[in-house]
Each structure stands twice: as C-alpha cells, then as structure tokens.
Amino acid sequence: MRLIPPGGSLSLSRSLLRFGTFAFPEWTSVAPTLGYSARALLAVGLALFLAFYFQLQTPMSSVTTVLIVANPVVGAMVSKSFWRIFGTVIGATAAIVLMAAFPQSPLLYFMGLSTIIGIACCVSTLLRFYKAYAAVLTGYTIVLISVSAFAAPDHIFMAAMSRLSAVTVGILSTAVVFLVTTISRPETVLRQVDQTLRNIALQLSHSADHDGAAVDHTPMPDDSGQPLSFRAMTMTSYDARARLLSQANALVEAIEYAAADNFAIGRRARGLRAGVARLLGLLSTHHPVWREQPSRTPQAVRARQIVQDVMAAFAATPAENLHLDDPGQMRAASRAAIATLDELAEETEDLPTIAFIDNERDILDQMRAALEDFVGPQRHIRRIRLKVYFDWPAALRNGARGACVTLLGCLMWYVCRWSSGANMLTYLIPASCLLATSPLASRASVMFASGTLAAIPAAFICQTYMLPRIDGYPLLWLSLSVCLLPGIWIQFHPRHAMRGFGYAVFFNAMVQIRNPIAYDDLSLMNLWLSYLIALIGLALVFRVILPADHRLDTGRLVMSINRATERLARQPLHRPVDWTVWENLQMQKILRMIQRFSLVAPPIRVYETTDAAFVCVSVGRLITRLRRLALHPAVHEQDRARTRAALAAFRHLSSHPHRTALALRAAALDIMAHVEGREAASHVPTRRIAACLEQASLLLDATPGFFHKRGPLQLSSDMPGANNRLNIAIQPATTPFGMKAA
Template sequence: MRLIPPHGALSRPLLRLGTFVFPDWKTVRPTIAYSIRTLLAVGLALFLAFDLQLQTPMSSVTTVLIVANPVVGAMVSKSVWRIFGTIIGATSAIALMALFPQSPVLYFMGLSFIIGLACCVSTLLRFYKAYAAVLTGYTIILISVSAFSEPDHIFMAAMSRLSAVTVGILSTAFVFLLTNISHPEKVIRQIDQVLRNITSHFAQPSDPSWNDATSMPDDAGQPLSFRAMSITSYDQRARLLSQANALVEAIEYAAADNYSVSLRARGLRGGVARLLGLLSAHHPIWQDEPPMTRQARTARHIRQEIMRHFATLPPEDLHLEARDNMRPIRRRIRAAMTELDELGEQTQDLPTIAFIDNERDVLAQLCAALDDFMGPQEHVRAIGLKLYFDWPAALRNGTRGAFVTLLGCMFWYICRWTHGANMLTYLIPASCLLATSPLASRASVMFASGTFAAIPAAFICQTFLLPRIDGYPLLWLSLSLCLLPGIWLQFHPRHAMRGFGYAVFFNAMVQVRNPITYDDLSLMNTWMAFALGVVSIALVFRVILPANHRLDSGRLVASIARATEHLARQPLGQHVEWPVWENLQMQKILRIIQRFSLVSSPGRVYELTDAAFMAVSLGRVLVRLRTLVTSPAIHAEDRERVTQALGAFRYLRSDPALTVQTLRATALTLLSHLERRGMPAHTPTRRIAACLEQASLLIGAIPGFFHRHGPLQMAADMPGANNRLTLPVLSTTGPFGMRTA
C-alpha cells in the first residue's frame, strides 16, 4: 500500500497555491492599474467634496465607484447618463415631495409608481440608457431621506446630491482620461478579428469534428433524435455568437469616446447585425452534406474557398480601414455569387437548386456586412436597426420594482423605525438594479453577500480607523484600504456583483460627514437597517418574485413564430427591411439562450438554438421568395399560386404540417407547368420552387417550435414539456382545458 503520493500529486497543489499567492504579473497588472486609478479618483472626489463643503461627501465617492471603468468610452457613456438620470430624479423628488408633503401613504404610492415606471423603461432600453432610467427612480429616495423630517429642505438636498454626483463624475473623468490613451482603432481591430474567426469557421468542412467527436446527447444520455452537430461545433458557434454580440457593446462605447467612430457607428452596428445573421445560418440543416450532384458539390467548394481565402488574408490586407485592399475581396465575393447563379441554371434538381441558393445567401450576407463596415464612402445607406422592446418582461419588472418599493415603505411606516429610511436607501436601489437583470435571482445573492461583507468592514473603519486619524491624507488612506477589496473584485466579471455591493454600500454605511461626528446608536441602527435590507433582497428575489425563465423563453419563441407568420403574409408589394427583421429576431434569440440555459440542460439549449436559427433561415428564404415573385418574368398564374401558398402560413402556429404540405405541393405544381412558360421565366420559377422546398423543409424539421401549443409553451411539469421540437404536436388544449386532436 503506497502511503507517499507521487511527485506530481504534491506538485500540483503547491503550484496552485503558489499561483494564488504569487500570481502572474501580466494577469494582475490590469487589475492593479484599475485599482490605483480608481483610488486616485476617490481621493480627488473626496477632497473636492470637503473643499466645496458638500453635505454628503461620500456620495461623490460612491459615484466614482459606480462610473469607474477601464474602458474610457463606457466611463464617458455611464457618466453622461448618470448626470441625466440624477437631474430627472432630483426634479421628480422635488415634485413628489411638493405634491404629498403631509400624506405619507400617497407619497409612498407615488414613489412606487415612479420606480415601477423607471424599471419598466430600463428593461426596454440597453446599456447605460437603461441604468439612467433606473437611477431616475431610486435617486428620489436617496434625496428624500434627509428631507423626510423637514420637507422644506428637499430642494437643498436635491442640489447637494446633484453636486456630489457631478464632483464624482468630473474627478473620475479627469483621472481616467489623464492616465489613458484613447485607441479608436481598437474596435475596428475587434471587428477584423471576429470577421476572420467567423469566415474561418465557415471555411471548414460541414462538421470539422464529425469523425472524432460524439453526437450531442440528450437529457437521458441518448443521441438526439434529429440531425445535430457535434459538441465541438456547438461550442465554436457559441463562442462566435458571443464575440459578435460583444461587438455591439464595444461599438456603443467607442462611439461615446471617439467622434470618428460615432460617425460610422450606424454602419458598424449594421455590419455586426449582418454577422449575427450569418451565424444564424449555422444549423444542422445547412450543415448537411450537399446532394450527390456535381453542381451542389461545386457550390459548397466555391463557398468554402471564398471563406478560406478571406480567413487566411494577411492582417494588413484584411483590415476595414484599408479600403483599397477590401475592394478586390468584395469583387471576388460578387464573382462567386454570379458563378453560383450559373450553377443553379445548369440543373433541374429541386434539392440541388435549394442547396445552391443557401450557399449563395451565405456569401451575400458576408458581402453586405463588408459594405456596412466600410462606411458611407463605400455604401449608399447604412441600415437603421430597431431595438426589440420586451414589453411582457418590462411590465413584470415594473410591477416588481413598484411592489418592492411599496412593501419597504409600508414596513417602515407601520413599524415607525427611526432608521427605516436607511433600509430604503439600500432596498430600493438594489431592487431596482436587480429587477431588470435576467439573472436577478442569482445576482441578488451575490449582491447581498457583498453588502453583508461591507457591514463588518464599516464597523472596523468607523470604530478603529476613523477615530484615530487626523487630516485628509489619513482619511483617504483609511477609506482606500477598506474599499480596495470591492474595487479589486469589480474588475473580475465573476465576482463583480459582490464587489459592487461591497464598495458602493460600504460608503453608505460609513458616516463621513463634513464635519465628521460620531454617534454609536446611529451607527448601530444604520448597520441593522442594511442587514435587514440584505435579508429582504434575498427574500424578494428568491422567494416572493422569482423569475420564470422557461416562461420567458417560451414567450420569445412564440414571438419569433408570430413574426415569421406576419412576414410571410405581408402583401407582396409591401417593402420588407430584411436586416431590421433579422436583427430583431436575433435579439430575441440571444435572450432565449441566456434565459433558457438557466433552467435546462446544454443539450436542450442547443436544440432550441438550432430551431431558432432555422426560423431565421426561414425568414431569409421568405424574403428571397417575395423578391423573386415580383419579377416581371413570372407568369401571373404562378404568382397567384405562390401568393396562395404564402397564405398557408396562417396555419403555421396551429397546423405546421398543413403549411408544409401546401408549400411542397405548390413547388411541384410550379415545376410541372415550367415547360409551358417562356424561357425567361424558367430560372426565377425554378428558384421560387427551390425556396418553397426550403421553407417546407425548415418548417417540417421543427414543427414543435412553431406550434402555439408546442413543448416550450408548456410548464416544465406538464406532460410533453420535454418533447423534441422535431416531433409534431398531435393535440392542443381547448378553451376549457379539454384535450382535442
């Protein structure tokens, strides 16, 4: 029996311990630099707040901790929207106090309504515009706390709050802008790299790891019952989807920091939307091997060669700023598209024509993305994207914010606790910030744990450090020592919520006034108020108002199905802004992936993602079909047949099989009458038949996704809730809960 472990068993734990105690300098250097800059901004803001004799100097420190960001564009954007939100919140606080100075219950109801409205609006917006909406709401309680006993002082409290926020923002901007060199080309390099990664992925064979990787198992450990890619392929697609989505945020912040980027921001966003749409083509049906025809194999080879050429270009050639180098690339892509058109005319085989049409669409999407990225000098008009407004989630979050506010206010009013307002200064802002998060239940625990850790830190600082110091330098050093753990954690996304809760609310607990006074009873009441707020946050978001991620995912799936049906049934003469439609569906898909992954296994998430991407591909086929039908070469009878086939999409959400049968029958009818048409009508008619065949194939592959009573529209504990999306929905639920065939 061997009692002494091998050398490797001892060395591995020691190596991990050594890495933790003495980490790599390259790894910790960005965190150290961010921490130093943040503490310098804290010192400057605190000094100015004392010098200007502000009533709440720690509010300026809190502002620094909130707006500090290593990305200068993000810091600028958040600072601007924080000032805007503070102004609106201060105005609302004054108006609300003026309306109900002697009516606490009415005041609480008005406050709850405003905060609910702010949470609702913030759910509809993105980035720091959403933060400004939430800030508008909870700024009211932060301003009103000091004026509850004397309502006449509400205006001075609002001005003091606005002054402290402005000092904190200016201090942060001064330090970070002084110690940072702007790199406007960084976002362009990011786009270049993502472009190269995506084209490299599409340049690979249908499934690069098919021969050396197992198929994705289902929940029971069995291979999926429908065509699926390998796990490696799904992982690659997920990484690319994450990279492309991150570009949206990078462009937003770069535009806030650099004027030249802001001029091109619309085109850059449009190009990223095209890349997301390009990734939606990467699903099992598109990955299938081409039909056993020469034209199909040639088409796939042409597409792979274009992608491989694009991915292997030297960095100096594949650069969006090098316009002269990009022109030959785009000419080559357009030449390949023309070659694919000629291949489609050389065959009468319907699956082959459909396959070639799909390959051509991938190249068309890439070419359109390049046109958007190159800017107004190369592209006539950049597309104007729309933001998806998730109204059900917004109304739910608004109700959640209003309920939490009213509950906290009434608890304070009924108990008549002298320091109950301090509980509200934590409960309401924390609830508002968390209410709009799709991961609110999980984030609430991290947020509360960080705040709870700030209570003993505030006790140590207030009891052992502050009474023993004299002068501003020692005050700054003492606060920096206590704030450093929270600042350090904020730099790491995995623990950012803990660090944020610790750093921000540590400032609220430490009673640093101008001048500083000490009141043990007040301190103990404050810490107890925050402890009660921490417990309430966890209780509200984990027990009282938990999120139903499966319900949210099913609702978004139904929204995609309705959008597809509406797209098909629009009049043929009505213009469809395809990139806008596609981007709206991709926004829904990103939300689906984020939420459904919290309540389901990876295999189920992959299946749902495949189905959602197929729905986007179906929309792309419908747009091509609508364009082809309007061609003057199409016979009137054929146009009428296609119009009737598109009308069959009214059964998409009730009987997908009927829609599939109608589309397939129409395609066969068009081909049977093709010889009686003139030669100019042959090519577009064959392509129309191919589009109808593709649409029927995509719908038939995922009937459970489109059906209004499909598996995703059921509660998790209902029979059939875990059925595959490839299975037909054999029965539906009647209006009185009866099951009908």
C-alpha cells in the same frame, strides 16, 4: 493598411511590456486590474478632496459616484456619466415634486414613490445600455434624496441640490483622471469587428473538421486589456456557436461606447451596427438542417466546397490586412463564387440540390452585405435604422416587482416606526431596482448581498479603528483606499463583479464621513443593522415577489418569433420590407431566449431550441427572397400567383405547420413543372423561387414542435410532452367528445 503606426511611444510601451512579462510572468494578467484600481483610487481621492473643499454635506456621495461610473473603457465611462447626470436631474425634480405634493401624507407619498419606481423599472427594461441605467436611477434617486428630508420636508430642495452637486463632483473627478490617463484607440473596436468576422468565417468554413485546427473564439481585449464586459454577469456559453453569438452581440455594446468617445468611430457607428446585425443573422444559418446533411449530388458537394474555400481564405488573410480597410479581395472572391454557384444551379433539375445551392449562395450574399455595411457609402447606411426589441411582458413584470418592493419596504418602515428604517430603504430599493431588470436577478441578488455583507465588518474596522486615529486629508484618503481596494479589484473580474460592486459602493454608505466628522456609536450600529436586514430582504425578494418564470419567457419569445414570421409572409408584395431590421429584431429575441432558457434547461435542450430558432429566422429570410423574386419582371404572372398562394399558406404556421410545408412543396413542384415552358429570361428567377419554396418546406418539417402554438416549449415543465423533441409533429387537439378540433 496598418492602423497603428510603428515606432514612437508605442514601441517604448511594448518594450516595457515585454520586459515586465519577462521579469514577472503574471504581469500581463495583473497589469490591467492594477492600472484600473490605481486610476479609480486616484479619482476617489480627487472627488473626496473637492467635496471637502466645496464643503458638501455628503462628501462620500462623490466617492460613490466615482465607483459607479468608473470604467476602464473611456467611452463607457463618458456614456454612463452623461446618463447618470441626466437621471439624477430628473430624479431630483421628481423628489421635490413628490414631497411637495404629499408633505403630510406618508401613505400617499409611499404610493406615489412606488408608482414612479415601477415606471422607472418598466422603462429601464425596454431600453439598452446606460439609457436603461438612467431610467432606473431616476426612480431610486428620489429615495436617496428624500431620506434626509423625511423629518423636515422643507429641506427637500437643499437635499436635492446637495445630491446633484456630489454627483457632479464625482463625475468630473472620474472624467479628469480617466481621460488624462487613457489614450483613445479607435482601431481597438475595428480589430474586434475584424476578429469576429474571421471567427465566423472560420466556423462556417468547417476548417476545424478538416484539418484539426483550433478555433480561437476568445474576444479581443478592449482598451483596458480585458476581453469581457466590465462589471457584467457572465452568460454561460455551451459551444462555439454560442461563444460567437456572445462575441458578436458584445460588439454592439463596444461600438456604442467607442462612438461616445471617438469622433471617427461615431461617424461610422451606424454602418458598424448594421454590419454586426448582419453578422448575427449570418450565424443563424449555422443550423444542422443544411450544415450536417447536405445533398450528395456532385453539384451540391461542389457548392459546399466553394463556400468553404471562400470562407477559409477570408479567415486566413494576414491580420495586418484588415478586411474593414481593404475588403476588395473578399468582394471579388465572393462575386466569382456566386457566379459559379449560379452556373451549378443551371446544371441540374433536382429540386433539393437547387435549394441547397441557393442556401449556400445566400451565405456568401450575407457576408458580402456585411462588408458593404462596414465600408459602404454613408448614404446607403443612413437608410438602415435598426430597432430595439421592446419586451413588454418582462417590462411590466419588472415594473410591478419594483413597485411592490418599494411599497413593502416603505410600509415596513412606517409600521415598525424604526428610526433607522430610512437607511434600510436606501439600500433595499436601489439594489432591488438595479437587479429587477436583469434576467439573472435571482443569482445576482445573492452575489450583490454577499458583497454588501462583507462591507459591514470592513466599515466597522474603518470607522472604529482607522478613522479615529488619523489626522488630515492624506491619511483619510489612504485609509479609504485600503478599504476600497478589495472591492475595486474584484469588480474587474466578471465572475465576482457584482460582489465587488456591492462591497465598494455600499461601503461608502456605511462609513459616516461627514463635513465635519462626528462619531455616534449608536447611530453606526443602527445603520449597520439596517443594512444587514436590507440585504437579507434583498436575497429573499427575488424568490418571493413575482419571480421570473424563464420557461414561460422562452415560450413567449418563441411565439413572438413565429408571429413575426407569419406577418412577414402575409404582407402584400408591394409593401417594402427592411430585411436587416426584421432579422435583427428576431436575433435580439433569440439572444434573450438563449440566456433565459439556459437557466432552466440542460445544454442539449438549449442546443435544440437554438437550432429551431435559427431555422425560423432562415424561413423569414426565404420569405423575403420570395417576395423580392416574385416581383422580378421576367417572372410569369401564373408563377407569381402561385408564389402569393404559397406565402398565404403561412397563416397555418402556428396551428398546422405541416400543412404549410405541404403547400410550399406543392407550389415548388408546380412551378418547376412549368419552368421550361417559360421565356428563357425567366428561368433563373423562377428556379430560385422554387428553390426557396423547397427550402422553406424542409425547414418547417425539420422542427414542427417549435412552430406549433401547442409545442413543447409552450408547456410547463411538469406537463406531459414538455420535454418532447422539437422535430416531432404535434397531433391535432381533440374535443371532449373525441372529435378532432378544426
């Protein structure tokens, strides 16, 4: 089924694109940036005109809003606009209440402001997408509103209404321009999902190892023609698997924004999210325990070949036949392959071979389940409610960081009694709050500060040489467009996006365009000096005030994954477990772990840790299958009791992972020893129970250092053993008298 109809205006646009590519070879790479810049400047002109027409006190706030919410993806722009208005309303209300509560008590006001901003930063860390932006915006909006009312607290209400009016004008102007000039294409996100499916299938098929074919891991471009997230810090990718993880994780954001803009995608959003969650889980099977060292029995070799053939055929399906529209062929191939794998498992009594075949079968099961979520019935999808991982330690740290920055900045202004100190706060506090929630805050703060530093001479030139020589609105808009264009252009390139954002947004704050315009050289110099001091402080804040310890964060996330696995194994069998939800929570932790650990560890160490984390998720998948198989009515009661005892052995996972592995292997051998004496109907589920136990024991023995609570990842980088391999067993601790601890 073709989602894009041939002919019409689309054919004309393609003809023009081909002509532009032929006449200008670099046109395809420049056109998206040029188109976004033109639309952003047009929205700036409309917002500035409306701000002057409505005689707003701070017209440049409307321009700043345009530069913040403008996004080449319309869904992202709509979502951010909504949450910006929501955060501005809450922040304006809080500003009025806080000023009314402490009109003559500066110190109490500073403490209250610091507390609110700390809470906002904490909540922002827990949320995702632009909900997080709304939370942090709520906090620093108080500062932006209160600056003009510090000298006259009675004017706080009018300042709040002026801020809200400017934000509304900027959002409406941006929406009008971008909605009129953008054609919504729901097939874009569907093609991104389909391409990610193909890339994952190709990776699992190991086609590149057999025929030398190159694997294209470049994400498909979105509606703007840009393959990466707009105005985002790039995450270092070290290998094909890391790129696939990043690509699959980016689909979650793409679906979120497409659902905000397109009704058809909104109806399918929950199913698409569930399918992407399964794809992330499918990537967790790509670890070396099974992928690089398969069993060499004929049945195991045949099982591996079957799965590779199915995945290769899936990846090679013509692009016109989207799997999301007609996955019937893939469903039929998966069912036939699973039936063949079940027959192969019946042909052997070798337990490692049965375990290997069962693992290959699970890969096909997961791919088939992902397809069912993408195109399955809505009543099935409604039962899947994915959860967001709340990283409370990081949230509390970011909250404390935001509160400390705010309190120190306010006290510096209060003690020094600098007349332009409030202007310093309007940069230091918002910038610190925006960066405090990022795991890359240290690097991003330098880039943000460098962009703001470049805005100071640009503001000087604009204010001194351009504005005094113009007369009328058209020249004013043209002058601002010339000065804003570098920042807008750079924002479209992720490597320097933070520099462009800092330049474009705070250039507006430095150029004092009021209604009417008044020139005051001393005020301008004070303003630029305050921003210079603030940006220096910004670069220092994230290296002095509660700096992030990425290795400690990695160890904490590792222990969180291990504890979740222990709890999953120790739950009663009759208690239902939503496997997709559990797996997606662990994958969120793993993605954060990779992002943070890659900042302090060499690539080879990140490889090893990622493999071990995927092993842990695979163990959780085996636990879920054991729970389901143990409840099979054909399973003998003694085998069910042995399975319960084996699951109970996971209580030693963090203290003695080897003991847990031995218990699982012993239970598997015991079950296999009695399987022939059971009823014929119980042979298949009982053999699969033994296979799962054998797999789990092998996985635990592969990376004991990851599971142990005193493993290398739980040690500081300067402690002995911190760089040990994760496949080395941890020796029991000793007491001061030389006796081994229990």
